[in-house]
Amino acid sequence: MDFRFSEEQDFFRSTVRDAVDRLIRPRAQEIDEVDEFPKELWKEFAALGYLGLRHPEEYGGMEADVMTSMIFYEELARGSCGFAMAVTMQILMGTYFIGRFGSDEIKARILGPAIKGEKIGTICFTEDQSGSDLAGTKTRAVAKDGGWVLNGRKMWITLGPICDFCTVLATTDPDQGMAGLSFFLVEKGTAGFSHGQVIKKLGSRGSVTGELIFDNVFVPEENLLGEGPGGGVKYTTEILNEVRVMTALNACAIANEAMLDARQYALQRIAFGKPIASRQLIRSKFADHWAWYEAARLYTYQAAWMIEQGLPCQHECMLAKMFATEMCQKAVDEASRIYGGNSFASEYAQQRFFRDARFLLFGGGCHEVLRNALGAAFLRKGSS
Numbered sequence: 001m002d003f004r005f006s007e008e009q010d011f012f013r014s015t016v017r018d019a020v021d022r023l024i025r026p027r028a029q030e031i032d033e034v035d036e037f038p039k040e041l042w043k044e045f046a047a048l049g050y051l052g053l054r055h056p057e058e059y060g061g062m063e064a065d066v067m068t069s070m071i072f073y074e075e076l077a078r079g080s081c082g083f084a085m086a087v088t089m090q091i092l093m094g095t096y097f098i099g100r101f102g103s104d105e106i107k108a109r110i111l112g113p114a115i116k117g118e119k120i121g122t123i124c125f126t127e128d129q130s131g132s133d134l135a136g137t138k139t140r141a142v143a144k145d146g147g148w149v150l151n152g153r154k155m156w157i158t159l160g161p162i163c164d165f166c167t168v169l170a171t172t173d174p175d176q177g178m179a180g181l182s183f184f185l186v187e188k189g190t191a192g193f194s195h196g197q198v199i200k201k202l203g204s205r206g207s208v209t210g211e212l213i214f215d216n217v218f219v220p221e222e223n224l225l226g227e228g229p230g231g232g233v234k235y236t237t238e239i240l241n242e243v244r245v246m247t248a249l250n251a252c253a254i255a256n257e258a259m260l261d262a263r264q265y266a267l268q269r270i271a272f273g274k275p276i277a278s279r280q281l282i283r284s285k286f287a288d289h290w291a292w293y294e295a296a297r298l299y300t301y302q303a304a305w306m307i308e309q310g311l312p313c314q315h316e317c318m319l320a321k322m323f324a325t326e327m328c329q330k331a332v333d334e335a336s337r338i339y340g341g342n343s344f345a346s347e348y349a350q351q352r353f354f355r356d357a358r359f360l361l362f363g364g365g366c367h368e369v370l371r372n373a374l375g376a377a378f379l380r381k382g383s384s
């Protein structure tokens with residue numbers, strides 16, 4: 001076993017880190033406070049080419065492999081969780097089905113501009129009454145005149161309020177449950193497609209979240225992304241594997257940022273005549289974090305490696321997401337305790353880490369749902 005990254009991957013990490021340190025970190029507090037989509041930063045970041053991380057060079061992409069893209073997601077989350085959410089939505093979920101199933105014409109019209117940051121995309125699974133339970137999807141697609149008519153509402157959509165296009169999960173046959181679900185491309189300007197309420201959020205601010213409404217929206221047949229009605233949903237697991245590992249690395253990054261920031265504070269803050277860093281109870285928080293963080297990061301990169309090798313790894317990706325995200329909750333909690341009362345002050349980043357970390361518990365699957373699936377899988381498992 002060789003746990004080292006390649007020289008190219010190390011170089012890539014340092015390049016991304018430099019961009020994040022230069023462009024994003026100095027603006028992180030402002031992004032959180034203003035809670036608007038940071039258009040200027042988006043343009044500057046898009047110019048670096050990262051929005052095409054996973055897409056073919058033909059459309060202006062970088063065609064990075066899974067491990068390289070995971071390095072990117074980890075470094076990105078060191079900057080601003082909200083901005084990272086916006087960028088990863090555009091790179092991964094927001095353009096995945098178009099890159100995979102879109103016609104050449106759709107890709108030229110949408111993917112190229114999306115990679116340049118000129119068009120913004122998102123994915124719509126969640127509805128008011130169905131989040132974890134996708135089989136409960138009510139948005140309906142009915143075949144008509146060589147295309148599909150969509151009706152429904154989607155809730156909690158990242159970049160929803162500003163999106164130019166979206167991939168929408170809808171049922172073509174409600175009696176079929178999961179097997180009746182398909183993905184459809186809908187573009188801004190299509191009759192009947194509109195933006196609903198904007199949701200004010202606890203954390204991950206700047207990624208702007210809201211509701212999308214589909215009222216008799218007609219899309220042509222080629223906008224059905226996937227293999228025929230009901231076919232597209234089997235790729236959801238595949239993309240969710242990557243999303244879960246990405247979320248786990250976001251969690252590792254936020255956890256470590258919070259603890260590194262708390263370390264600075266602990267070394268400088270004097271209580272009872274000494275820096276608080278000299279106290280055993282404070283030191284033990286750093287020791288615990290170090291152990292859990294390294295374990296979470298190592299396991300997460302192993303899951304990423306399994307995706308890259310094409311190995312079955314649905315459970316490993318779930319485990320990584322669950323473990324790393326819970327490690328992160330613990331880290332932001334302990335880091336804020338080290339800050340004492342100052343953890344409540346908006347001038348310090350600690351309160352932002354604390355709020356941002358909460359989103360990671362839901363994105364890529366709520367932990368109760370993951371635990372259900374993992375517990376059942378463990379019961380079926382053999383002796384290994």
Ligand SMILES: Cc1cc2nc3c(=O)[nH]c(=O)nc-3n(C[C@H](O)[C@H](O)[C@H](O)COP(=O)(O)OP(=O)(O)OC[C@H]3O[C@@H](n4cnc5c(N)ncnc54)[C@H](O)[C@@H]3O)c2cc1C
Nearest residue numbers: 123124125126130131132133156157158362366367368369
């Ligand atoms: C900031 C943010 C951005 C988001 N962006 C997007 C986006 O871009 N696109 C999108 O489609 N969605 C998005 N979502 C929605 C997100 O995917 C859902 O919140 C998530 O899937 C959970 O669904 P829910 O909120 O409806 O919770 P529910 O499914 O209603 O779950 C509520 C609680 O019940 C538990 N629960 C549910 N089922 C079970 C079960 N079988 N056993 C045990 N416990 C269970 C859950 O674990 C949870 O604790 C976003 C959410 C947030 C907060």
